[in-house]
Amino acid sequence: MIELFSISNNGIQKRTSEGNWIAASDPTDKEKEELCKAYKLPSRIFSIGKNYSNVSFFKNYLTENEKSVCIMLFIDLKSMDEPESLSSTVTVFLTNDVVITISEKSLIDEVLNKFGSEISSEAGLILHTIQVINEHYLNFLHLQREKIEEISQEASNGSNRNILEKTTDTEKTLVYIDNLLKEQHKTIHSLLDSDLVSSDRDLAIEIELQTKQATTSVQIYREMLSSISGLINSMMDNRLNQLMKFLNTASLLLALPTLIFSLWGINTGGLLWKDSEVGSIMVVLLALIVSIVSGIYLFRKDYNA
Known part of the structure; x- marks a missing residue:
């Protein structure tokens, strides 16, 4: 046009x-x-x-x-x-x-x-x-x-x-x-x-x-x-850091019971509750208590300090 x-x-x-x-x-x-x-x-x-x-x-x-x-x-x-x-x-x-x-x-x-x-x-x-x-x-x-x-x-x-x-x-x-x-x-x-x-x-x-x-x-x-x-x-990055912190903490908490169970499974004598009927339960409770205490400590710890 x-x-x-x-x-x-x-x-x-x-x-x-x-x-x-x-x-x-x-x-x-x-x-x-x-x-x-x-x-x-x-x-x-x-x-x-x-x-x-x-x-x-x-x-x-x-x-x-x-x-x-x-x-x-x-x-x-x-x-x-x-x-x-x-x-x-x-x-x-x-x-x-x-x-x-x-x-x-x-x-x-x-x-x-x-x-x-x-x-x-x-x-x-x-x-x-x-x-x-x-x-x-x-x-x-x-x-x-x-x-x-x-x-x-x-x-x-x-x-x-x-x-x-x-x-x-x-x-x-x-x-x-x-x-x-x-x-x-x-x-x-x-x-x-x-x-x-x-x-x-x-x-x-x-x-x-x-x-x-x-x-x-x-x-x-x-x-x-x-x-x-x-x-x-x-x-x-902050979200990724939080995720990695959670995963590392979870890995550590899962490793603690495994370590305790491994120690009580050595069978070399002298371990607590060796001859007790509730020995297995006591070991499980010990692992649970250690995991809970460790978990509370790790989740409350300020890693930025």
């Missing part, structure tokens, strides 16, 4: 023909061919975003005709639930005459709904598009913060397999988002340092702060999750 818009001091108006902003959303092969022919675009411009996913890019260069051309790739989040499989690439192609965006239609609609009346230049369009993309990241990170707090609350009540799975999934997601933001931060930094956005410096500063907030937030959340993972590991 191809939509044409006119960007001027009056904002953005939709056109049926000839505009200085062309918004392409999943264009057909025929539409691609017509655009490339009309604006002398590189034939591979529509496949860049698909062939190089999860990559952010900024390049400003001169064509053979000494015309300035700029290509930008940004990474947007289409889903708050599965960012790894549902991230999308936003391609921006800027010339002296026209700006072409290739993205999901939902992103274009969101930009128009929020900032349609404020955009008065191609630079403003690009910056506001980045602003919306950054908002998607910040909203996603807010959801991750809530998930981390939920994991922390559950971990304080005890660890189980469900908590471990949540922690692992959240950590994997944050690693993915962290790398996307680092990649995108380089591109945004290159864009803000260029002359393309010199007329919108206030907005550029806001975008820079917004990007920094996202990159800082993901680092903080990763450290928070790392501390929770350490707590869970400590709890598991």
Whole structure:
């Protein structure tokens, strides 16, 4: 689908023909061919975003005709639930005459709904598009913060397999988002340092702060999750230590009666209750008493002292 818009001091108006902003959303092969022919675009411009996913890019260069051309790739989040499989690439192609965006239609609609009346230049369009993309990241990170707090609350009540799975999934997601933001931060930094956005410096500063907030937030959340993972590991180690303490104590308590029975079974004479009718019972009672006393002592002993 191809939509044409006119960007001027009056904002953005939709056109049926000839505009200085062309918004392409999943264009057909025929539409691609017509655009490339009309604006002398590189034939591979529509496949860049698909062939190089999860990559952010900024390049400003001169064509053979000494015309300035700029290509930008940004990474947007289409889903708050599965960012790894549902991230999308936003391609921006800027010339002296026209700006072409290739993205999901939902992103274009969101930009128009929020900032349609404020955009008065191609630079403003690009910056506001980045602003919306950054908002998607910040909203996603807010959801991750809530998930981390939920994991922390559950971990304080005890660890189980469900908590471990949540922690692992959240950590994997944050690693993915962290790398996307680092990649995108380089591109945004290159864009803000260029002359393309010199007329919108206030907005550029806001975008820079917004990007920094996202990159800082993901680092903080990763450290928070790392501390929770350490707590869970400590709890598991403590449980394992308690189990080993119990097993060692049980082994010792089982060994004591065996030792006593073995001593009374030597049959070398001189042992107590050798000729008594209740000798066997007395030996069993002795073994039981020794085991009980030893068990009470061992279970009450503080091994951490």
